[in-house]
Amino acid sequence: MWGGRFSDKPAELMQAINVSIGFDKRLAAQDLAGSRAHAAMLLKTGVITSEDEAAIQGGLATILAEIEGGTFPFRDEYEDIHMNVEARLRELIGPAAGRLHTARSRNDQVALDFRMWVRDACDRTAGQIKALQSALLAKAEQHADAVMPGFTHLQPAQPVTFGHHLMAYVEMFGRDASRFADARARMNESPLGAAALAGSPFPIDRHMTAEALGFARPTANSLDSVADRDFALESLAAGAICATHLSRLAEEIVIWMTPQFGFIKLSDAFTTGSSIMPQKKNPDAAELVRAKVGRLLGSFTQLTVVMKGLPLTYSKDMQEDKVPTFEAFDALELSLRAMAGMVADLEPVREKMAAAAGAGYSTATDLADWLVRELNLPFRDAHHVTGAAVKQAEALGVGLSDLPLSDLQALDGRITASIYDVLTPEASVASRRSYGGTAPDQVRAQIKRWKEALA
Ligand code: ARG
Numbered sequence: 001m002w003g004g005r006f007s008d009k010p011a012e013l014m015q016a017i018n019v020s021i022g023f024d025k026r027l028a029a030q031d032l033a034g035s036r037a038h039a040a041m042l043l044k045t046g047v048i049t050s051e052d053e054a055a056i057q058g059g060l061a062t063i064l065a066e067i068e069g070g071t072f073p074f075r076d077e078y079e080d081i082h083m084n085v086e087a088r089l090r091e092l093i094g095p096a097a098g099r100l101h102t103a104r105s106r107n108d109q110v111a112l113d114f115r116m117w118v119r120d121a122c123d124r125t126a127g128q129i130k131a132l133q134s135a136l137l138a139k140a141e142q143h144a145d146a147v148m149p150g151f152t153h154l155q156p157a158q159p160v161t162f163g164h165h166l167m168a169y170v171e172m173f174g175r176d177a178s179r180f181a182d183a184r185a186r187m188n189e190s191p192l193g194a195a196a197l198a199g200s201p202f203p204i205d206r207h208m209t210a211e212a213l214g215f216a217r218p219t220a221n222s223l224d225s226v227a228d229r230d231f232a233l234e235s236l237a238a239g240a241i242c243a244t245h246l247s248r249l250a251e252e253i254v255i256w257m258t259p260q261f262g263f264i265k266l267s268d269a270f271t272t273g274s275s276i277m278p279q280k281k282n283p284d285a286a287e288l289v290r291a292k293v294g295r296l297l298g299s300f301t302q303l304t305v306v307m308k309g310l311p312l313t314y315s316k317d318m319q320e321d322k323v324p325t326f327e328a329f330d331a332l333e334l335s336l337r338a339m340a341g342m343v344a345d346l347e348p349v350r351e352k353m354a355a356a357a358g359a360g361y362s363t364a365t366d367l368a369d370w371l372v373r374e375l376n377l378p379f380r381d382a383h384h385v386t387g388a389a390v391k392q393a394e395a396l397g398v399g400l401s402d403l404p405l406s407d408l409q410a411l412d413g414r415i416t417a418s419i420y421d422v423l424t425p426e427a428s429v430a431s432r433r434s435y436g437g438t439a440p441d442q443v444r445a446q447i448k449r450w451k452e453a454l455a
Helices: 011-019 021-044 050-068 082-100 104-142 161-185 207-210 222-227 230-257 282-306 316-345 349-356 364-375 379-396 407-410 416-420 425-431 440-454
Strands: 149-150 157-163
Touching: 011 416, 021 104, 021 161, 021 207, 021 316, 050 082, 082 104, 082 316, 082 379, 104 161, 104 222, 104 316, 104 440, 149 161, 149 349, 157 161, 157 349, 157 425, 161 349, 161 440, 230 282, 316 349, 316 416, 316 425, 349 425, 364 379, 364 416, 364 425, 416 425
Parallel strands: none
Antiparallel strands: 149 157
């Protein structure tokens, strides 16, 4: 492509470090779409003739068919996807191929292709997040009133419902989806036409190509257009946060699956056995989802380090943007799909959850609240009395709801038997009707709101 200036071939090592076709072939569809829009614009602005444009469009259509059919010859000697396509176009249509690169550079071309790839990836990811949210919603609806322990410090804290717990993740993934939507809106400007870095002397119409490629507008600074990769960084950051949420849910699945907890069962479809221990049923998929956040955060870190300190505008360092981004989205999309599968598959063991929900004096706060409500004790005093009740229950080896009334009355003579009404996990969750609380009717209201939002 630059034979005019060069008389020798590159060293083998030069080729080895320079070549990117092995990975940037994944930009083929975007590259062809960009070229087709560019050629149409060159025709409309009178830069190329209609004969040349027709030949170019025909050749690009053939190339698209070759790529889709798996017959396109990807060749290392043409370095990257842009030059592979152009070289093939020349083979197909002859010298007219050379006119396609008028008013364009690989710098704005790669910025465009990669931006469109990331945009597509954000859209796919948003769809997968939605599918996961739907799976969570369906499970939450089935178990909106199934009591389980809510934890802080992984110690039993207060009873909640399984539906409420799952809905917490629906909220998290909802924020993830909105982060991808924000990133998408910000990246949706076309860099095509920035050319090498300074813009073009040809009468190009950047608004036309921007519109043809689904962008809101062209980018406003040609230097920034070819130098910017923060659309990728922002998406990777959103991906890393989303993977963090996936990792937390995965960890809970691992914990819930242990015989010690026994809160859920996963079918054979999402577990593996052991080659030596016949009794084992391991939550490998959850463990792998838990681990994938490493790739996401690693990719974000990798690209940030590549970009930091790079002077304007394009530097070849930026070719290193693709592999981490591709890997990150591959890992994220697989994780989201695997998690949606696990959520649909898992079945809570409601008896186990309910038994655990009542353990660990989990309704102690309800007892204290009763003292505040019925006896008008200041909360701090109620907290103290309740602490003494827990101590007494512990000494007797019983739960709070089995503590004899006489023991409670020894702490405050005004306590009546109606206090037992608030000491079951069911009563505890039913009482927490504050907006966003764990009462089943509140949980169902949030499920309804989300179902409408996702519809
Ligand atoms: N393969 C290159 C990349 O991925 C394309 C842009 C090359 N531009 C250049 N001036 N060498 O970044």
